[in-house]
Amino acid sequence: MKRILLCLDGDAQPSVFDSVVAIDAGVDHLLRHAGVAPADVRELVHGAMFTRGGEALRSTAVFIGGSDMHQGEQLLAAVQQAFFGPVRVSVMLDCNGANTTAAAAVITARRHIPLGPETTAVVLGATGPVGQRVVRMLAQEGTEVRVASRRMSRAEGVCHRVSRAVSGARVTPHACEDTRCEGLIEGAQLVISAGAAGAELFSQTARESCASLRVAIDLNAVPPSGIGGIAPQDKAVEHNGTICYGALGVGGLKMKLHKTAIQRLFQANDHVFDADTIYALGKSIELEPK
């Protein structure tokens, strides 16, 4: 039976990135839908539920993409409301690759430092889709997270949402207007930069003068770097005692996790892959022998 992936995308043009990854993960047919609103979902998902029965339901799955994570979460809620008890298909949410990229970044950090309560992390550009997921995954590990944005109100919003999703989250909002990150970075062991492409958020000078910093990960692939002095292809490169990764250095794990998650969708008809499950899947992949 052919593997069919129903792709729901809130944007006007459906994601090419997500489609290519799905094909490389072994999907036979993509049913790509763009400009999808929550009100459209029921009819579309019923078409996936009522065409194949029993065991065959696991050969159809739903992927929610697009650039807007908030919209994606609404589509995911609508997908789950369309299910009737066991008559359902597996579904994955990964708007803008946010869940898979965030999980890859956090798991990469975890190779070098523990993520428990003894660690303090700074997330720069924390209000974007990837940044919010990074905060959430770190908070889930018990890490103390400083949530930075240019605007305090947006940083507070992220802390509020993550606190609701993760009980006991230790997250504090910070406004940060320049690349020195003064008063933000002192004492942190980990910094992950998840800001917009082509904008430096943390200067090389500031990074080199932060004695506590052990791991720095920049998720921006478009020059200039989000963290000064880190190149996109850096992968566990040491600069002044700090282990550094660029976007491409994290990208291998992100792609592996993204493809594996797509493949797992077709192993059952009731998977729901969102932040927590994708992060857990990433950790299990990391443990596999190479």
Add this chain to the structure above:
Amino acid sequence: MKRILLCLDGDAQPSVFDSVVAIDAGVDHLLRHAGVAPADVRELVHGAMFTRGGEALRSTAVFIGGSDMHQGEQLLAAVQQAFFGPVRVSVMLDCNGANTTAAAAVITARRHIPLGPETTAVVLGATGPVGQRVVRMLAQEGTEVRVASRRMSRAEGVCHRVSRAVSGARVTPHACEDTRCEGLIEGAQLVISAGAAGAELFSQTARESCASLRVAIDLNAVPPSGIGGIAPQDKAVEHNGTICYGALGVGGLKMKLHKTAIQRLFQANDHVFDADTIYALGKSIELEPK
């Protein structure tokens, strides 16, 4: 040569149901078009006609779906106008599954009672796409059909259209405003309910008090049932002397017919599958040894 199905859909999102069935029927590539207007059809169909010649034309076909049967009929007319003599491809019209569902329902009834002039049938919710096709197929068999709708004018419209399509059709319009169906159901042997999802059109009490009724088929899969006391999965279950089918009880034959019709499209380049041809195909499938 790969089998290509050009899917023309008048709705803003193309049907997932139709696409999954087409894939399961062996189509290799779907070219899905949404928001299609009659004026768009010529260019699209020429792309199907002028790319493969001779015998290879039968490896391309057109499927017209969407929720609106009237619009679908306009698209079918435009498709046929785009053909040049023998330079054509096969085409199937099945908006909302109306032709295949109606055919499956009527053929199911036919297993239990003759459909000739000796039988009187009531079609509830007869003005929707499925209901209209049920009326048409019954009328073609010579059955006397009572065409019911909440509004008399709409029931009259259906009778008018069916009378034009089927010469000698014995159809009468009825307004029916409550679930007792008084003055509508007396003396009928068959009732088929094709109304909107989740609305009861004929109560259990009324059904049980109708002594003449031998077969009752409810095509609504979403609770509450369209006919009181019939569950979606009922399949030839006897309730008070009446043989009853729910939507899922008819669904197996509908799916088999839908898939078979898609497969037949690719056996010639000049099939036109609409109400009459799909009903005839369903009857021939019914005769095949299991």
Add this chain to the structure above:
Amino acid sequence: MKRILLCLDGDAQPSVFDSVVAIDAGVDHLLRHAGVAPADVRELVHGAMFTRGGEALRSTAVFIGGSDMHQGEQLLAAVQQAFFGPVRVSVMLDCNGANTTAAAAVITARRHIPLGPETTAVVLGATGPVGQRVVRMLAQEGTEVRVASRRMSRAEGVCHRVSRAVSGARVTPHACEDTRCEGLIEGAQLVISAGAAGAELFSQTARESCASLRVAIDLNAVPPSGIGGIAPQDKAVEHNGTICYGALGVGGLKMKLHKTAIQRLFQANDHVFDADTIYALGKSIELEPK
């Protein structure tokens, strides 16, 4: 690795013709995008560039179609701007089949007459997408080209654009309002008609009275013919001493060239197929043993 073709189309409905040809050329998955504007291109193309690395980049390519060649050229420019050095995929521009049809017509003429400076050609309907490409390819061969349109200003525009693309182009604009083509056709050895479907641009009488004419090619497949007395299926048929081709007579080479170009896209990750490269590819195909 599956072959993926990202199809970018400026029209509201993506081209069916181009999709069928791509499938027949061996493409495994089409990612079809309609209504594409230059501003959409970067994100879409990055999805093609950043999902497969190294050698695997050649398994993804971009095809730009649609009915508007000017728009297509803007999309091609945007595609090329989205590339980062060697991180790129092959791309082909063939709006309305203009490059492949024009190349097939010019190469067909070349079988019968030399296209150097000793030849004078008339291009009728020269301002459409196919006509403009015919003028450009002839000019590149050194042929003297009379560029005809109903409106002088539009003919002048084509001459201007071709002169910019081809150094030393010998092109002159002509206004031509009736099918006698007086003062336009005298002394020409070749005429190619690339006007709108179903409009006669050059009458049979005028053609038969033109003593110098050796080759006449009509690219209009819908009656009446663009050149009087030439049937669509004519292929090297001699009428009054002139070798004549209709649209279908040229169509075989056009289809072969179109498919070959698609296949070549996947042999490297840096092909750019536009007028000159597609014309050169057509000439190399013509030299292959049958």
